Amino acid sequence: MTSLSAVYDLAEKGDVSQLKEYLKTHKDDEDFLTTYVTYQREEDGDTALHAACRIGSTGCARALLRAGHPWNAMNRSGVTAAEVAKASGHQDLWELIVEEGVRVEMIMGLLGRKNEKEKEEGGKVIPNQEYLEQPLTYTEDRLVDADGLGVMLGWEEPLMRRHAEILCPRPGLDVLNVGFGLGLIDEHLQRFKPRTHTIIEAHPDVYRHMLDKGWDKRPGVRILHGRWQDVLPQLAGEDFDGIYFDTYGEYYADMREWHEEVTNLLRPDGIYSFFNGLAATNPVFHEVSCRLAETELRGMGLATTWESMPMDPEEQEEKNWGGLNGRYWTLKEYRLPTCRFDL
Ligand SMILES: C[S@@+](CC[C@H](N)C(=O)[O-])C[C@H]1O[C@@H](n2cnc3c(N)ncnc32)[C@H](O)[C@@H]1O
Known part of the structure; x- marks a missing residue:
């Protein structure tokens, strides 16, 4: 050599x-x-x-x-x-x-799924168990975990508004949201007067906060307290016009499992969307993750379109990130996914 x-x-x-x-x-x-x-x-x-x-x-x-x-x-x-x-x-x-x-991540994903299965045989692993057992802190526009990491921050408000507009374009629809956080998307969904509005939330502090704020009495609202993985049987036989997914501390592999559930929960002309924080601290990893998600969703019969929303990381800095121990977002563009059955 x-x-x-x-x-x-x-x-x-x-x-x-x-x-x-x-x-x-x-x-x-x-x-x-x-x-x-x-x-x-x-x-x-x-x-x-x-x-x-x-x-x-x-x-x-x-x-x-x-x-x-x-x-x-x-x-x-x-x-x-x-x-x-x-x-x-x-x-x-x-x-x-x-x-x-x-290409590489698709192969790794297949191998990863196998390993995950192997792991499960030795006992089910909950990826965000530590988070779910931690106390959380709410301030006006921040939800922060015990490690000083932002679970949900107010800068996402315009994104949540846009997601809600797309998912619930007219009154009288049945919508499902997974992950309450600050309740930003749920507040916007309420503005569109859904017929039913189901919210799945796993963290006990968030659930308590929802009850304190009277979310259980809001029109059409039903709260299912627990991890989506555990409460899904309560939705057996139901389907929805709009579904949104935004959890915390879970992996892409969990989202992939969720997507398989979406195909049963979404009405034929329904709309599915998720918070696109996929690898959102690096533009290349983000691009690869978006394409991977799109490819996998297509394999499940869901076609994805992406709406571009400009983001200003400096404005976010002033607004929300101060004093936190890490950032989950550094990109200058938000790519909002809208998924529909293309069969
Ligand atoms: C980023 S926040 C959601 C923010 C929300 N979209 C909003 O507009 O404010 C994530 C939420 O998902 C919840 N969560 C995490 N894992 C979950 C799971 N497996 N099932 C249901 N909720 C979960 C967290 O407790 C947290 O409230």
Whole structure:
């Protein structure tokens, strides 16, 4: 083996044929992938894929991905190669890496599902059990958990308003919301006078808050207290015109399971939507997650359209994030999903 940076150097030069040859010759060398293909340059942690993306070498990027270079490798500033491609004006490379991300994550998802099942055999795992057992704090426009993380923040108000408009476009409909939080979407749904308005909420503090605020007496409202996974049998035989999903502390795998339930709960001409906080701290991971969700929903017979809403992270900063221990959102655009059966 030559220098540690050999793969990086060839990618940086955009030398596709030499790079391919090198990758082929050394593919079975010990630690080739972990040490050589994913070598990070000293000064900033860029990998060969970052280098290929900077100079716009689609051939090198393809060869690297085929050799097993991770699509999502970050440099020391937390920037991925796809972001470098976009910033350098190489949209085709952004697209190539995003598509690779979807492909890999679909396979991982299938494997993940299997592992999850295996885990279940040794006992059911509740992903947000710790959260559900913590005390929560309500202030005027924030709901914060015991770790100082924002469960729901008031900056999402315009998003919740828009979701409600789409889900309940006229009075007299039957709507279902999973996850009450600050009750923002439920407040907006009420404005559209649904015939029935079912809310599923798992956290005991949130449930108590709902009762304190008289939500159990609001027109058409029925509260099901418990995790959606546990209370769903109470909805056996029912279906809805509009369904919204926005929980906390759960994984994408849980949402996937929920989507399977949606196909039974949604009326043929109904509308489903969810809070699109999918990997919302990185634009590439977000893009991959959106496409993954869209692909999986399509596989369940639901077609998704996305409405773009501009976001101002600085305005949010002033409004809501102060004093919290982390952010679940850093993007400049919200992509609101609307899903309908396309059968
Ligand atoms: C982000 S907040 C929802 C915010 C809401 N969309 C609004 O407009 O204010 C998430 C809520 O989901 C609840 N939750 C978390 N896991 C849940 C589960 N498995 N089933 C039902 N509710 C859950 C949390 O307790 C929290 O109240």
